[in-house]
């Protein structure tokens with residue numbers, strides 16, 4: 419069985435994230451990058467499935483050279499190999515282009531039984547790339563999955579939506595996007611870190627994937643950002659210390675604001 | 679005027695509030711036309727008309743419920759292909775985003791997710807511009823789709839629903855669902871149990887509890903009830919098993935934008951702020967004066983939530 423975990427390298431959310439002044443793309447140089455935390459759940463899910471049987475786990479990323487770090491982390495956690503799509507023409511690619519490129523890479527990897535992804539990139543956070551991949555590859559997709567199992571060529575998932583919890587079944591091959599409720603991602607062990615150094619990582623260009631560079635990147639984006647404004651910092655209001663009257667003072671404030 | 683397709687979010691015809699917000703937004707940019715998929719149109723019709731859906735495209739085939747979103751995306755794509763709308767609006771939730779992603783591929787269109795506002799484009803060509811709040815609410819972005827039919831998913835509370843009574847002209851649309859769209863079968867659907875409180879993402883008041891509750895949500899619930907609000911929770915509280923995940927506020931939970939957000943026993947991690955930063959008024963109860971959440975508070979009490987909240991509830995009762 420071949421499992422591919424999709425991993426994205428993103429600017430650290432706890433740092434001051436900004437935009438590139440020139441082209442309004444996410445600034446990926448000014449802020450340290452890391453493996454999107456939400457993709458760690460996808461890797462852990464892949465490893466859990468693989469632990470239960472005979473399977474190989476491939477970590478796939480599309481991103482600039484720094485994105486190799488995301489692959490490295492996946493390998494340290496236990497993935498068997500990595501594929502990194504890197505090409506200068508990809509700068510500024512939007513979700514539709516990203517999905518097309520990842521789909522081409524998945525076709526090239528070939529014979530994939532299960533694709534695991536995070537629920538959203540922690541930078542763009544659109545939660546659409548996996549559904550788009552399903553369209554391109556004509557595969558089943560189950561998103562926002564909080565629990566799943568694979569057995570007998572079928573993946574069975576629990577998906578928690580707004581109004582209901584759903585049990586969903588799909589025959590493999592399939593794409594499953596997992597939430598942060600699904601597991602507790604492992605930390606790379608010392609052994610894992612050492613072993614990762616010897617694991618194969620293939621780097622692919624757009625030419626390797628037969629993709630015309632003019633169909634991706636900022637110039638081919640299907641949406642444009644006209645303006646980016648920093649939200650004014652919220653200003654702190656009155657802070658009182660409870661001296662036995664905290665609740666009363668709270669209600670006085672709420673009443674003044676007409677909430678009670 | 680060009681039609682704006684609004685995908686109706688409903689449970690057996692019970693239209694969710696977000697859809698009435700979408701219809702309100704759609705009226706600002708064109709002629710709203712509801713796309714109603716699945717059973718229950720007869721129930722929904724009145725609400726859709728009340729919020730200005732001049733047209734309604736209705737598809738009712740069992741596959742829409744038997745399989746996950748793919749058949750819905752197929753039906754919507756067929757309607758969009760025939761109607762050629764100026765834009766398609768969907769709710770920013772799990773289903774809405776997945777349908778939007780699939781639709782974008784089918785139509786070869788661009789898409790924008792998590793808009794907090796939609797306005798007419800300045801081109802005068804029926805296009806739309808959107809406002810998004812990104813990077814945990816730190817930035818506001820104005821954007822538009824420039825390829826194909828603009829597909830936009832809109833967050834709850836993006837607009838105040840405004841009635842504009844019409845009688846929808848409805849049209850039954852026949853859609854044959856392909857084999858490709860029947861790959862993820864829904865074998866069971868368990869509706870979430872109603873709490874009697876307002877829906878978290880729709881509520882005007884949200885009272886959330888965090889690790890500081892130490893597992894006791896009674897004061898948080900009592901405060902929510904006293905204010906007629908919904909209850910939320912931080913991930914720490916959810917992970918500890920104190921409150922269900924459906925109530926988590928933040929990056930990997932719900933985004934809320936109420937008139938009043940009260941955070942009790944919550945420190946204010948960036949992932950939590952991402953889900954509540956656009957609340958109009960923020961009130962904090964935390965026993966640690968150094969907690970980062972105080973920085974965004976319009977009013978804060980440094981104190982123990984287990985005494986401050988019950989006293990507040992008493993005070994509200996004595997006033998009413």
Ligand SMILES: Cc1cc2nc3c(=O)[nH]c(=O)nc-3n(C[C@H](O)[C@H](O)[C@H](O)COP(=O)(O)OP(=O)(O)OC[C@H]3O[C@@H](n4cnc5c(N)ncnc54)[C@H](O)[C@@H]3O)c2cc1C
Nearest residue numbers: 888889890912913914928929930943944945950965966983
């Ligand atoms: C990928 C990822 C996604 C995440 N998504 C989310 C998300 O969606 N939502 C979310 O909330 N978090 C999310 N988190 C977790 C987030 O980083 C924080 O860990 C979490 O928000 C902390 O919850 P808390 O504020 O309740 O707990 P803590 O940070 O432990 O804070 C508890 C607070 O309670 C106060 N307190 C303690 N006792 C009392 C008392 N008796 N009275 C009053 N105050 C008291 C303390 O002073 C403290 O400030 C995510 C993290 C990651 C890595």
Ligand SMILES: Nc1ncnc2c1ncn2[C@@H]1O[C@H](COP(=O)(O)O)[C@@H](O)[C@H]1O
Nearest residue numbers: 424425480535536538539544545546547
């Ligand atoms: N550039 C990328 N490289 C690899 N995986 C990606 C990339 N972009 C998105 N994904 C995957 O798709 C998921 C959802 O992404 P998004 O639609 O951007 O929110 C992520 O959690 C990843 O698993």
